[in-house]
Amino acid sequence: MTLRQRLVQGAREPLVQFLLAGALIFAGFALLGQGPDQGDRKVVVDQARIERIVTLWMQTWHRPPTPAELDGLISEYVQEEVYVREALRLGLDGDDPVIRRRLRSKMEFLATDQLESARPEERVLEAWLQAHPELNVQDPKISFQQVYLGPARDASLDGKVAASALARLKGGSPPESMAVPLSLPRDLTLTSRTEIDRQFGGSFSDALLKAPAGQWTGPVSSGFGVHLVRVSQVKAGASPRLDDVRQAVENDWRAATRAEREAKAYQDLLKGYDVVIERPE
Template identity: 45%
Template sequence: MTMKDRIKGALREPLIHFLIAGLVIFLLFAWRGYGVDPASRTIIIDEAQVSRLGKSFEQTFQREPSPKEVDGLIREYIKEEIYYREALRLGLDSEDPVIRRRLRSKMEFLAQAKLDSVRPTDAALQKMIDANPQKYAADARYSFDQIYLNAFDPEIAGSKAEALLSKLKSGADWQSLGDNLSVPKSMDDIPRSEIERQFGEEFTKGLSSLADAPKNSWVGPIGSGFGIHLLRIRSAAAASKPKLADVRQAVENDWRAETMEKREEEAYNVLLSAYDIEIKK
């Protein structure tokens, strides 16, 4: 497939249409000075603006603002608008790395919002279930060993896990490693629900995600409410094949997470193709 064909295919994606429309709107507002004339000394507070302020308040506090609170909202808006215009007048928005990052974040948020509205086909979801049925089966059963590490900081936890994995590869006795915890170090043919009761939802999700890992090999770490754990899965089996109708939301969440990065990359590449990049040395 040629680059031209790939671009044509990508342009048919709803996400791409959304991003292009968002970019046009973004550039239009940039050309118009974000709808504000920095030279103007007139600030108009009309009924529509007051309504927007009130709705924003309602979304935050789940109630309508009082007349006194509306007055406060208007005063804060005027103060913000004055500082905003003065900042534009001083050119503080030009080449400011913080503002650039915020604008990038807004564009990525637009892409994220559009991705959330994309729905996978039943065939795509069923394929995910077929590839890993024990992950979605409520009655899946596991046999595993776990080594607990009392660490929550990602860097410290990662370093501890790597050190332990290295010891395990060297043949160290796994039962002598790790920190003490009240939950069992080993479980045999235990249903998912019981594992979740003892270790928590985060641990159970991590266990399910590693169900296809090589059996009898130490993997991880995965998290729990206690800290982190290294796992050695000895067996994983779904007692019955899960039905899509029963696990649709869980499978759709996984599908969205797996396809998010790919779709964002495709959208960015379409926008990138419209630019000429010159790197001068």
């Protein structure tokens, strides 16, 4: 390869083009009798920056860097800072969609961080709790008896077995005379829905809440099989006071109003700009 070909090939390299562009800018400053801004050419690695570098290192390696590692990290930061400043000086950030998206993402993060650090007023949380009682209402509690008839088999067979057992119960037969042994209590008193479903599986408590009070009914399916049940009492869940569920209410409020609060933060920023849109004719 000739020297001319080598020079042409080298001139096509991005780094060479970058350095040439920088040289042209410095030449322009020289022709105009101006030097580059000396303040902008001073890289200061202060104590706060070093602490930040160390913190980022420890988040990854879970130990402080050695003196040699810290020197390397500082040198890497200086190199990055020099390249970033030179790229900005050359205007390489202009109209770059990746950089624009990154800057937007950082601003949205800052705006969101400010929103999340703000504490909602007492009246806001109280109003939210009143408007959404279902999110924080306590579980209803149920008192009931259950007779376990065995594992689920064929639906029609289970229906016949349950119908026969149900008729006997309504006729006065004692529950224990037909119950299949199961390692769960036959009688539960004012037990929460959460606890009932934990013991019986599935949505057993839903069927109990739909059952008529004071009479045997079924079949009702659980994670174990087929049951007959008799509900004697349902105590509705009480609406809690704000002091008892403040953090849960605040979390619900933040999650539900996040988009609205982010839109408001953007509108507040937009008020400081004069936006002119020149559409093509």
